[in-house]
Amino acid sequence: MSVHFEERSGVIPCKTAWGSWYQTMEEVFIEVDVQPGTAAKEIKCNIGSKQIDLRVKDQLIFKGKLFGSTVSDEATWTLEDKKLIRIVLMKCNREAGNCWQSLLEGEYLADPWVQDQMQRKLTLERFQRENPGFDFSGAEISGNFHGGGPDFSNLQK
Secondary structure (H helix, E strand, C coil): CCCCHHHHHCCCCEECCCEEEEECCCEEEEEEECCCCCCHHHEEEEECCCEEEEEECCEEEEEEEECCCECHHHCEEEEECCCEEEEEEEECCCCCCCCCCEEECCEEECCHHHHHHHHHHHHHHHHHHHCCCCCCCCCCCCCCCHHHCCCCCCCCC
16 A cells, blocks of 8 residues: 655645644645644534635634635545644645645745745655656755646657
8 A cells, every 4th residue: 555645755834823734736734723622513614615714612713715726525624632623625726836825815824945845845746646656755856846847748758
């Protein structure tokens, strides 16, 4: 059984006051730290294809327009150990060049270094998918990686 690329290579989190968010080519993961002992019934999470609203015990955690479009009926949230909310959003655009710069438009921006690292990781993930026999999880990338890296689709095989 093969292990997912992000499990081998780690994640590049964007830290926030409430936790962190990170992404792969296909998904955006949001981890929200909540008070230990929080019950699922105290959580209100509304997820649309372009917006999200999270409240815990009637306190707004975040609300706004997502940076990119998601498949709303594939979104999930779970409460783990009564202290961590994990939200998984499925991106509509699953290309390596679709690296979200922030979780919400204008909020929870990745700083330039984190953004650069996220884009490098998505580009390596793309290379891994295109070359399944190779392990890119520990690779370093330099050069033209912005926008998902160079396009080799026009090369003859």
